[in-house]
Amino acid sequence: MYISITKQHLNNNFSQSSSDFVDYLEKENEGVLPEMQEPFFNQTTDEIPPEQVIKEIDGNTAKLKKVEPKFYSLTINPSQSELKAINNDPELLKKYVREVMKDYAASFHRDQPVTVDDIKYFAKIEYERTFKGFDREIRENQPYRVQIVRLENDIRKVERGELTGNVVAMHKKIAELKSEIPHKLEGKPIEQGMKKPGFQTHVHIIVSRKDASNRYSLSPGSKYMGSVSKLNGKMVKRGFNRDLFYKRAEKTFDTLFNYKRNFVETYEARKSYLKDPHHYFAHLLGLPTNERSAAFKILGKAGVRVPQVNIPTNKVQMALKTIKQFKKAMDLARSSSSIGI
Secondary structure, three states: OEEEEEEOOOOOOOOOOOHHHHHHHOHHHOOOOHHHOOOEEOOOOOOEOHHHHHHHHHOOOOOOOOOOOOEEEEEEEOOHHHHHHOOOOHHHHHHHHHHHHHHHHHOEOOOOOOOHHHOOEEEEEEOOOEOOOOOHHHHHHHHHHHHHHHHHHHHHHHHOOOOOOOHHHHHHHHHHHHHHOOOEEOOEEOOOOOEOOOOOOEEEEEEEOEOOOOOOEOOOOOOOOOEEEEEOOEEEEEOEOHHHHHHHHHHHHHHHHOOOOOHHHOHHHHHHHHHOHHHHHHHHHOOOHHHHHHHHHHHHHOOOOOOOOOOOOOHHHOOHHHHHHHHHHHHHHHHOOOOOO
């Protein structure tokens, strides 16, 4: 599970309104019959039109300054394994989102407990993802594409008389490169913009910065995890505990759907990897054989190339070079959000 929290963009290219973001989330509904479109939903309602989302988010900004974000975006990205566990069922995913938003509310540090009823949010399920430049498939196909484009340009120059060369040989070389290109989808080389195969279902959530009563600020972007400060002469609690939220969100999924989570899928593993990759790798290698095999399989599907070398399991004897190779592969997978690590 990979969950991200992002504040509203407020530079000159973005509107103060939530309309730009809502329009972006409507992209999969373009050209689709009304009865087949995916609507917004919240804690109590399944079908909410985009116009209502904009009106409610934009109208819930009392006393916020122009430079302050009016809303935050949460993105919930279940893994292929997690989606398979719920049969990619949108109703089960909605059920999960509604439970996660309870976890989100409970992660605020306030004098009075925050509940989901205090949160104004709207969620939307999307079913597609496209390949982007940072994806492993695009990066590894790129050297072949560069050669193919260069040859195609040379052929045009030869045909215009600007260059001498054997066009037949150039076409043959292009055919060879196309056959050798490492990543294909239905026989075609994978390019940016192509839809990714398999389950790609994920959820976008737009959450108001202000509580549902439009009186209090509930910012998940606060740098404080949980502290007490003086406000108008009174000591008050403040902050949002992201660490707690991510742990609860993971546990909620596992509990709801009886999901048996592998070590590499856990939030604790993500933290271990970021803070101490040596410890992470040692733990990974120390897993029981079946779990370790499953872990490497999960990583492989996420685009992480596990080093194919004889790696000793003793922590002291671990090869530093191998760990660095593994960390580099993991960083690439994280940058493409292909795995929640």
